[in-house]
Amino acid sequence: MCLGIPGQIVEITDTDRMTAMADVSGVKREVNVACIAETDPAELVGRWALIHVGFAMALIDEDEAAATLKALEHLGEAQETLEQIREGAEALS
Amino acid sequence: MRYVEEFRDPVAAKALIARIAEVTDEIGATKESPVRMMEICGGHTHAIFRYGLDRLVHEGIEFIHGPGCPVCVLPMGRVDEAVEIAEKPGVIFTSFGDAMRVPGTKKSLLQAKAEGADIRTVYSPLDALELARRHPDREVVFFGLGFETTTPSTALTIQQAAREGVENFSIFCNHITVPPPIKALLDDPHMLLDGFIGPGHVSMVIGVHPYDFISDEYGKPITVAGFEPTDLLQSVLMVLEQIRDGRAEVENQYGRVVPEHGNPVSLAAIADVYEERPSFAWRGLGEIDRSGLSIREKYAKWDAEARFGIGYGAARAREVAEPEGTECAAVMTGKIKPTGCPMFGTQCSPETPMGALMVSSEGACAAYYQYGGRRSPEAAE
Amino acid sequence: MTLRGDRVTLAHGGGGSAMRDLIEEVFTGAFEPDSMEDQARLEAGALAEPGARLAFTTDSFVVSPVEFPGGNIGSLAVNGTVNDLAVGGATPLWLAAAFIIEEGTEIALLRRVVETMKAEADRAGVRIVTGDTKVVGRGAADTVFVTTSGVGVIPPGRDIAATHIRPGDVAIVNGVLGDHGACILAARGDLALSSDLESDCAGLGHIMAAVLAAAPNTRAARDCTRGGLASALNEMAEAAGVGIEIEETALPLRAEVKGTCEILGLDPLYLANEGRLVVFVPEAEVDAALAAMRALEHGEGATIIGRATEGPAGQVTMRTLFGGSRIVDMLVGEQLPRIC
Numbered sequence: 001m002c003l004g005i006p007g008q009i010v011e012i013t014d015t016d017r018m019t020a021m022a023d024v025s026g027v028k029r030e031v032n033v034a035c036i037a038e039t040d041p042a043e044l045v046g047r048w049a050l051i052h053v054g055f056a057m058a059l060i061d062e063d064e065a066a067a068t069l070k071a072l073e074h075l076g077e078a079q080e081t082l083e084q085i086r087e088g089a090e091a092l093s
Numbered sequence: 094m095r096y097v098e099e100f101r102d103p104v105a106a107k108a109l110i111a112r113i114a115e116v117t118d119e120i121g122a123t124k125e126s127p128v129r130m131m132e133i134c135g136g137h138t139h140a141i142f143r144y145g146l147d148r149l150v151h152e153g154i155e156f157i158h159g160p161g162c163p164v165c166v167l168p169m170g171r172v173d174e175a176v177e178i179a180e181k182p183g184v185i186f187t188s189f190g191d192a193m194r195v196p197g198t199k200k201s202l203l204q205a206k207a208e209g210a211d212i213r214t215v216y217s218p219l220d221a222l223e224l225a226r227r228h229p230d231r232e233v234v235f236f237g238l239g240f241e242t243t244t245p246s247t248a249l250t251i252q253q254a255a256r257e258g259v260e261n262f263s264i265f266c267n268h269i270t271v272p273p274p275i276k277a278l279l280d281d282p283h284m285l286l287d288g289f290i291g292p293g294h295v296s297m298v299i300g301v302h303p304y305d306f307i308s309d310e311y312g313k314p315i316t317v318a319g320f321e322p323t324d325l326l327q328s329v330l331m332v333l334e335q336i337r338d339g340r341a342e343v344e345n346q347y348g349r350v351v352p353e354h355g356n357p358v359s360l361a362a363i364a365d366v367y368e369e370r371p372s373f374a375w376r377g378l379g380e381i382d383r384s385g386l387s388i389r390e391k392y393a394k395w396d397a398e399a400r401f402g403i404g405y406g407a408a409r410a411r412e413v414a415e416p417e418g419t420e421c422a423a424v425m426t427g428k429i430k431p432t433g434c435p436m437f438g439t440q441c442s443p444e445t446p447m448g449a450l451m452v453s454s455e456g457a458c459a460a461y462y463q464y465g466g467r468r469s470p471e472a473a474e
Numbered sequence: 475m476t477l478r479g480d481r482v483t484l485a486h487g488g489g490g491s492a493m494r495d496l497i498e499e500v501f502t503g504a505f506e507p508d509s510m511e512d513q514a515r516l517e518a519g520a521l522a523e524p525g526a527r528l529a530f531t532t533d534s535f536v537v538s539p540v541e542f543p544g545g546n547i548g549s550l551a552v553n554g555t556v557n558d559l560a561v562g563g564a565t566p567l568w569l570a571a572a573f574i575i576e577e578g579t580e581i582a583l584l585r586r587v588v589e590t591m592k593a594e595a596d597r598a599g600v601r602i603v604t605g606d607t608k609v610v611g612r613g614a615a616d617t618v619f620v621t622t623s624g625v626g627v628i629p630p631g632r633d634i635a636a637t638h639i640r641p642g643d644v645a646i647v648n649g650v651l652g653d654h655g656a657c658i659l660a661a662r663g664d665l666a667l668s669s670d671l672e673s674d675c676a677g678l679g680h681i682m683a684a685v686l687a688a689a690p691n692t693r694a695a696r697d698c699t700r701g702g703l704a705s706a707l708n709e710m711a712e713a714a715g716v717g718i719e720i721e722e723t724a725l726p727l728r729a730e731v732k733g734t735c736e737i738l739g740l741d742p743l744y745l746a747n748e749g750r751l752v753v754f755v756p757e758a759e760v761d762a763a764l765a766a767m768r769a770l771e772h773g774e775g776a777t778i779i780g781r782a783t784e785g786p787a788g789q790v791t792m793r794t795l796f797g798g799s800r801i802v803d804m805l806v807g808e809q810l811p812r813i814c
Contacts (some may be wrong), residue, residue, distance in 0.1 A: 002136025002161075002242060002294045002320060002455075003813050004350075007095035016190055017253070025094050027660070027669040032219060049210045050297060050350050053189075053738070053813055054217025054666075055343045056245045057485045058356060060096055064348035072105040072323055073348060079108035090586030094732060135814050145798025162814060190739075190810030203807075216665045216738065216811055322796065341501045388502060443806040454739070455814040464800040 006060055008015040009044045019038065020044060031056045037067055096349070100321030106149075106304040109326035109360065113280045114151040116333040122153030129285055130332055131427055134240075134292035135162030135455030142464040144322045146349070151330065160274050161292055163189045163267075164453035165425065166375040172197035173339035174403050178234055178265060179210040181401070182393035185228065186212045187221040188236035194452045200453075204304030218250040225254070226346055234397050237266040244386065245359035248366035249394045250380075251388070265397035266388050269341050271295050272303050279311045279427060286427075288332040290325065291317035293347040295380040298363075301343050307413075318369060319347035360427035366392055370405060376415075376449060377425035404474055421448040424457055431458040438462065482579045485610025490795045497607060500581065504588045505571075505602045514603035518567060520628060529564035531555055532623040540583065540617045542661040544654075544672030547620055548587035550748055552594040552602075553677045554623035554699065560682040561695040561751055563634040564626030566598060571605040571622050576615040578732045587618065598677035600624070632686070636713035641755045643782045645718065648767055649674070649679055649775030650726045651703055655745030656734040665738070665811065669730045676749030684773075687768035689738040689759035697751045701778075701805045704743040706752055707790045717785025719803070722794050724779045731774025738811035743802055745790075745809075754782060 007022035007029075018034045018041060033041055033056045036049055047057035100465060122128045132138055138158045141147050147156050154407060160166055161459060172195050179186035186202070193203045193214060206212040211231075214237035215221050218235050224308035237247040247264050254262045270294060278284050293305055296317045307315050314335035328346040345351055373385025387405065388396035398404050415421055419441065420434035431437050433448070441447040443462060451455035454463075478492075485492040496602040520526060535551045541745065550738040559566040571591065575584065595602050620798065660667040678697065686692055694714075696706040703725075711718045717800065727742055735742050749772055755763045760778065767773035790802040 002134050003739045004242070004294050004297075004320075005733075006094070008095075022383075024737055025729040027667055027730050027733040027746060028669075029216075029665075029667050029737065032246075032249060034362075035245065035356050042274070050294070052242060052294065053246045054219045055249065057242075057245070057294075057359065058350050058352065059429065061349045061352075065096060065099075067101055068327075068346075069350060072102070072327065075106055075112060076108040079111050083111075094729070094736065097736065101795055103796045110796075138813070143794075143800065144795050144796060147797060149798045164814060189813045191812045191814050193810055194807065214810055220664070220666060239813060251750050337519055393559065453814065463803055 004050045004057065007036070007051040007056070008048050008092050009056065013082065015041055019050065021054070022049065022056060024051070029054070067091050098202065098226065100213050100323045102323060106326055109255040109323060109330055112331060112344055113154070113326065113330050116330065116337055117151040117153040120333065124152040127153050127155040128287050128313045128336060130288045130290060130329065131157040131286050132290040133159040133161040133271065133285050134295065134403055135165065135453070137290055137292070137318065137325065138162070138460050139455040139459055140320050140322065140325060145464070154329065157286060158424070158457040159278070159427060160375065160378060160425050161271065162450070162453055162455050163269060163275065165449040165456045166269065166377060167192070167195060167238060167267060168374040168376050168447065169197050173199065175265060176200060176202060176205045178397060178401050178403065179205050179212050183232050184211065184231045185231050186210065186222055186236070186355055187214065187215045187224065187233060189238070192212045192238060194446070196446065198451065203287055203449065208344045210342040216311070218247050222250050222254055222259060222262055222392055225259050229261060231261060231469050233262050235264045236267070237264040240269060240271050240292070240295050240355055241298045244268045244367065245298055245356070245362050245413065245438055248362035251299060251366050251392055252362060255392065257319065260394060263397040263400050265393050266367070266386060267322070267352070269375070269384055270368065270384040270386070272306070273381045274378060277378060277381055279307070279313070281426070283428065284426065286313060287336055288326050290328050290332065291313040291315045293317055293319045293324070293351060296351045296354050296355070298359045300343050301351065302354070304343045307335060308321060312341045314341050314344070316344040316346050317351055327460060375421035407471055416447045419447045421450055424450055429444070432457070475751070477581065480581055480810045481576050482577060482581060482609055482778045484577055484583065484609055484611065487575070487607065493607070498532060500584050501607065503603060504592045505605070507603055514568065516568060516603065520565065520627040520629070523747055525626040529559050529562050529628050530623070531625040532621065533558060534619060536616065536619050538616055539661050541586070542571040542673055543657055545675040546587050546590050546775040547618060548590035549594050551620040551622045552591050552598065553748060555596045555622040555681055556677045557697040557751065559624050559626035560679040562628065562803065563632045563686060564628045565683070566600045566624055566626040566679050569595065569600055569602045569622050569624045571602050571620060573605070573607045573608060574615050575609050575621040576610055576617050577612045577619050580613045580807050584618065597660055597789045598679050603639055613705040631774050634692055634694050636694045636696070636710040638784050639691070639710060639714035639716055639754045641716055641782050641784045643693055643756055643783070644778055645707070645720065645752055645754055645780045646702065646763060646767070646776055647726070647750055647752050647779050648678070648759070648773045649750060650728050650731070651698070651747060651750060652727060652731040652745035654748045655702065658746070659734060659738070667734065667737070669734070671728070671730050674747055674749040678749065678751050678772065681751070681767055681770055684766040685753055685755070685763050686771055689755045689763040691756050691759055692763065693754040693756070696754040698747045700746050701743070702735065702744040703752060704745060704790065704802045705805055707802065708788070710754070711790050712788040714782065715787040717783040717787065718780060718790045719783050719790050720780030720790070721791050724777065726775055726777050739809065739813070742807050744805050754781070766805055
């Protein structure tokens with residue numbers, strides 16, 4: 001029950017049934033957007049959502065995604081600096 | 094693939110692995126005396142082995158594979174009941190692919206299909222509902238299983254069936270919840286756990302506060318994790334830092350998908366359609382109070398148990414003993430690794446599974462076997 | 475045209491004039507055999523050369539849906555058998571084609587299948603020289619089942635086989651993997667996926683001939699059909715008694731195939747291909763083999779994916795994105811879409 005994949009909402013297909021077309025790398029599948037449509041479903045077009053068993057269950061928070069990536073970047077830089085310091089120390093010893 | 098490939102960055106992974114090693118050393122954990130970290134969700138177990146993360150992180154970290162595999166914990170008696178429904182004339186029985194190969198006491202759904210039952214794999218309960226619309230003369234039943242990630246989808250589908258008046262459709266409900274088995278494991282004096290990797294997609298629905306009891310009452314750290322390799326590694330690091338700092342908090346690594354309070358529409362649908370069963374049997378764990386869901390009276394028309402006279406706990410739902418010699422329960426609760434089971438790789442393999450942990454692709458035994466090779470019990474690392 | 479009606483009936487399988495009409499209008503009209511005897515009578519100088527060997531193979535085709543983006547059961551039936559001959563180092567020559575047709579099948583569909591077979595046979599340089607048709611009652615077959623048998627010639631002195639693979643030999647595939655499998659999953663309709671994916675169905679005779687000419691010490695080749703690349707590699711590793719290690723980062727995959735796999739929880743290593751082979755060549759001949767493949771249609775995407783190793787015999791492993799390692803086991807049963 002964990003298999004979810006981010007997909008982009010590209011088109012609303014039925015406003016009564018709350019369905020939309022989601023695109024995952026060029027593969028399209030109709031999904032139910034009841035969980036993520038706060039107001040007008042049309043506003044979802046272009047947004048990214050987590051798709052699970054034919055339902056868009058959560059909108060991807062683009063700011064949070066960016067923040068996570070930034071944290072990883074910083075960690076990467078910090079580790080690189082540490083390694084350079086280590087290598088420098090070894091070279092001197 | 095956006096929001097996926099960025100979280101598979103090998104450079105970031107390398108940095109995380111290095112940092113994890115440093116913090117593990119700071120804690121003083123070693124292979125002989127490791128940090129015991131449980132990943133609750135079967136999808137996380139699968140990801141750990143697919144990317145070889147267990148072998149990439151410091152050997153002072155031991156992953157204990159938790160019971161978060163809804164197919165693995167399905168009681169054999171329930172599989173028998175699913176087969177029973179499927180074999181009734183006029184029924185189209187639909188199921189996620191995961192459940193097709195789980196053996197009941199006599200056969201699996203796949204075997205029943207070979208014998209002539211109309212059993213079809215579907216990707217979504219909505220597809221099952223569509224089948225019901227297209228075949229008004231047939232009874233379409235959907236095998237509803239899964240944790241809170243999947244529960245809203247069946248709830249919303251039932252609500253839709255009710256709205257549209259589609260009456261030849263019902264759900265055989267086997268949905269279960271995550272917090273109760275975690276509590277059961279924490280209450281078990283033989284389970285020694287130092288921290289948890291929390292289920293990211295369950296939390297997408299229920300939020301992070303259902304896990305407060307883990308830190309508040311049991312003093313263990315938990316980080317809710319995404320499913321890509323850097324998500325898992327980052328979560329491992331966060332749990333380690335909590336341990337090092339003597340903290341016990343609920344943290345959310347998967348903020349891009351998991352909202353603190355979950356999804357209101359999903360939670361409302363679950364509350365509208367389902368109610369808690371007093372208890373439900375978990376294969377390997379026994380009966381756990383208030384851990385399973387059944388369909389409310391108001392939606393009885395769409396409840397396969399009501400339609401087919403199969404109530405949980407009825408004469409037919411019987412306690413089924415595990416095959417002799419298997420250690421499914423011990424593996425399920427993380428007490429031993431799959432390689433610790435005498436049948437692993439010998440009598441029990443994906444071709445001839447003795448228990449559900451080998452049949453379900455996210456069961457710990459299947460993951461070990463598939464990604465780790467044919468390790469016989471003696472060759473355990 | 476004496477063929478009456480637009481659907482196949484049991485009369486068309488009865489052995490009488492209706493059957494003769496069907497055969498003449500649909501089959502022999504397209505395949506143009508030399509004679510209408512019960513057997514084809516064939517000569518090939520190449521067969522008579524001392525040391526030359528006959529290669530002989532057969533395969534049945536049961537795909538559903540019968541027509542799909544990029545081909546139909548006919549293209550699979552011709553190319554599948556041509557490829558089974560070609561990967562053994564044989565020059566494919568002649569095919570036999572047998573059809574089991576379900577009552578009620580549209581004759582127009584049969585024509586399309588047969589026309590495709592003729593076109594693919596011409597492209598592959600083979601002739602369909604004999605065949606058979608049977609008609610069975612409704613429900614006894616899924617539209618049409620096709621069995622093709624093929625013969626070819628292996629020139630004297632050539633012996634390519636998995637048993638020749640040695641540690642250090644390099645594994646090359648001719649292009650992106652999994653297109654056919656992913657296309658069929660979408661085409662079946664029950665998963666409600668849509669994409670622009672097309673089957674990769676293609677004859678590989680020309681590619682094999684070019685590789686063997688450019689890299690005369692080519693060890694072995696196999697086409698990656700059911701069970702995908704993983705199954706072909708496992709079979710080869712087992713036969714050769716070597717290990718095989720592939721690189722995850724080297725696997726060529728279309729975005730849509732990756733997307734399909736992510737949605738359904740499938741592993742692209744196990745998806746079927748119908749125009750892909752994996753060939754093992756010694757290190758020294760890799761550049762020549764790659765150049766030869768890339769110059770041809772269906773070989774433009776040729777790329778190295780791994781190599782044979784001293785590793786545990788029969789074991790296929792994959793170095794993951796992070797330098798970790800996982801085993802690529804044989805598939806058990808069928809890959810089913812999963813939610814977990």
